[in-house]
Amino acid sequence: MLYRRFEQLIDIFREAPTEAPPGKVLPFYLYYMRQVWPSFAALLVIGxxxxxxxxxxxxxxxxxIDLAQGTPNVNFFSQHSGELIWMLVVVLLLRPIFFGLHDLLVHQTINPGMTSLIRWQNHTYVLRQSLNFFQNDFAGRIAQRIMQTGNSLRDSAVQAVDALWHVLIYAITSLVLFAEADWRLMLPLLVWIVGYIGALCYYVPRVKARSVVSSDARSKLMGRIVDGYTNITTLKLFAHTDHEQQYAREAIREQTEKTQLASRVVTSMDVVITSLNGLLVVTTTGLALWLWTQSLISVGAIALATGLVIRIVNMSGWIMWVVNGIFENIGMVQDGLQTIAQPVTVRDQPNAPALDVSRGAVHFHHVDFHYGKASNVIQGLELNIRPGEKIGLIGPSGAGKSTLVNLLLRLYDIHGGQILIDDQDIATVNQASLRAQIGMITQDTSLLHRSIRENLLYGRPEASEAEMREAVRQARADEFIPQLSDAQGRTGFDAHVGERGVKLSGGQRQRIAIARVLLKNAPILIMDEATSALDSEVEAAIQESLETLMQGKTVIAIAHRLSTIARMDRLVVLDKGKIVEMGSHAELLAHKGVYARLWQHQTGGFVGID
Known part of the structure; x- marks a missing residue:
């Protein structure tokens, strides 16, 4: 019960107080420590x-020792029983209680709770980043920074609180106790304190600076290793195991060299502090013995002075490593800020309303867009799609077809113009509601490393078992799902598909994706090479299901295989971000332009369409 009570002091799923964490180290620390301040306040008092x-x-x-010297043996306990009992209470009762409370706060409350809170809020924030954010970094490095930042911030904060009291209390009380015995006993400790602070001031900033570099190299190494594992099929197909080893080898060498550079500073600091500690023990003990020979202090004062300085020496080594650890962790936090504190580029407006789709009309109005380059990928594009109309997007690679679809999904913000759905500007509505109204089947279907059922219900989590199975049947996925199994013995809908769905064939992944969109049943449908991974027999089998899926929906289809979209209501030909032709299949063939040339190219022997 006691453990549970301490474990529940921090709500690990608490919502972040602001959308973006601060981009500087100290405000970043305060941002999270404010959320758990009662636990740290209690830790300060108990510490x-x-x-x-x-x-x-x-x-x-x-x-x-002094009482023993000044009291006859037989009268020792009778004369000093009250004082001895108080000492016993402090050592046997109060000390275990407060040290136990300290451990409960650190190990049951702050260590697990604060770490999980930081990871939860950072993960939640990073998930809101744009597609471009994830495309510009290693997935492994992003995950590494989210995981290490929580640990590093927690450790450095707890260590700082513990070290603060140990340093202040031991330094101040030692000086007071020495002064009570003889003021001259304070002198070696005062000199040592000045030298110790000077050593920390010199070395610690250098440890921090090199820790930032070391942490960045460690994140880079993690990114390279995870990148290789994620693309293991490509690695095997091209027989590039040696190349991949070299790729990781370079990162391991760099990370090792950066860590060794940081360790040089730590080793130098250790030598200096050890030398200072030796001087403190020798001078304090020697001075205490001299003062005793002059009858200026008692034997008890010698024991006090020697015991305290030995304790201070031992503590100074601990504090040196704690301070080093604190700044090493600060370096890791600073490295993590490069990822975590980046502003979200695609943001909802405050209190953005949900998109309400009643008809499904889509209007691209003078749309301009570029990927951070001087020239636009989409230039002044004007396209009006009527409710329920089926549009085919055609054009050579790089014409802007997929970009146009990504802009409709608001995976990127446009740089000019408007995109309207039922006269609602998609830039002003909630992103989640926008994407909830659009179903999409992509060419490169990526499934989550979860069960078939979980992947299907991603389309509509509240769907019933019967609805899910009907969608599977319509997508002709019921032919292979019952035969699936994984290494843990799970079968059928419970079988896991592997990372990105690698345990399934391309056609199987595509049929799962089609079933997922069938289940979602959104009013606007986007198909980007939706049947490209299917063989002709399976494509013909599910064509009827796709026709059913498209009924009553506004459809935008992209296909390089022109026969798959020739029956669309209207075909739009893009080239270099502009619409160069538009019309039905027959009209465009008669026009003898870009579309007619592409059609002739494909039917002239490359695809073999009658």
Missing amino acids: LIASLIEVAMFSFLSRI
Whole structure:
């Protein structure tokens, strides 16, 4: 019950207070620590009390020695029982209680809770990034930065709180206790404190700077390794295992060299601090012995001074590694900010309404778009698609067909003009509602590494089992799903498909994708080479299902195989981001332009269409 209570102090799925985390290190720390401030406030108070108890134990040692010297043996316990009982209560009762509370807060509350909170909020934020964000980085590096940032921020914050009290309490109380014995005992410790702070001020910034470089190299290495695993089929097909090893080898060498550079600073700092510690022990112990020979301090004061400086020396080594760890973790957080704190480029307006599709009319009005280049990919495009109309997009590679579809889905924001659905500007509506109203079947179907059922229900999570199975039947996927199995023994709809669906053939993946869109039943349908991965027999078998799917919907179809879209209501020919021809199949053939040339090219021996 006690563990559970501490484990529930942080709500790990708490919504972020603002949309984007700060882009600088200190505000980034405060952004998350504010959300869990009660736990850190409690940690500060308990850490203070625990540190005072630790120092009090050295005071007890000195007091016991002095009492023992000044009291006859037989009267020792009777004369000092009250004081001894208090010492016993502190050591046997209060110390375990406060150290236990400290461990509960760190290990049950902050370590798991704060880490998961940071990862949840960062993952939620990154998911809202545009398609371009993910295309410009390794998936492995993005994941690595999200995972490591939570750990690093938590560790450095907890270590800073613990180190703060240990340094302050031990330094201040040691000086006070030394001053009570003899003010001269303070001098070696004061000199040591100045030297210790100077060493940290010199070395720690250098550790931090090199840790940032080391962390970036580690993220790069992770990205390269995951990239190889993700594209393992390509690696095997081209027999490039040696090339891939070299690719990873370069990143491992770079990461190792950067880590070694950071370690040089740490080693130098360790040598300096160890030398300072040796001087502190020798000078304090020697001074205490000299003061005792002059009858200026008691034997208990020697034990106190020697015990405290040895404890300080041991603690200084711990603090050095803690401070090093803190700044190494800060370096990792700073590296993670490069990914996590990037602004979202495709954003919803505040309180953006949901898209309401009643007819399915689509209007591209003077649309301009470019991928950050000087020249536009889409230039002043004007296209009006009537409700329920079937449009075929045709053109050579790079003409802008897929870009036009991506703009309709608002995977990118246009740079000029408007895109309207039923007279609603898609830039002003909620993105999720926009994409909920559009079903899309792509040429390169990518499935989630989950079960067939989970992949199908991605189309409509609330669909019934009967509706799901009917969609599967219409897509002719019921022919192979019952025969599927995976390494864990799951079969049929429960079988997992592997990363990106690699355990299925291209045709099987395509039929799952078609079933998923059938289940979604959105009023606007986009087909980008929807049947390209199917053999002729299967394509003919599901053609009827596609006809059923298209009924009553506004359809935009892209196909290089012109026979698959020749029956569309209207064909739109794109070239270099502009509409160069438009009309029915017969009209465009009669026009003898780009479409007629492409048709003749395909029917003249490349495809073999009658």
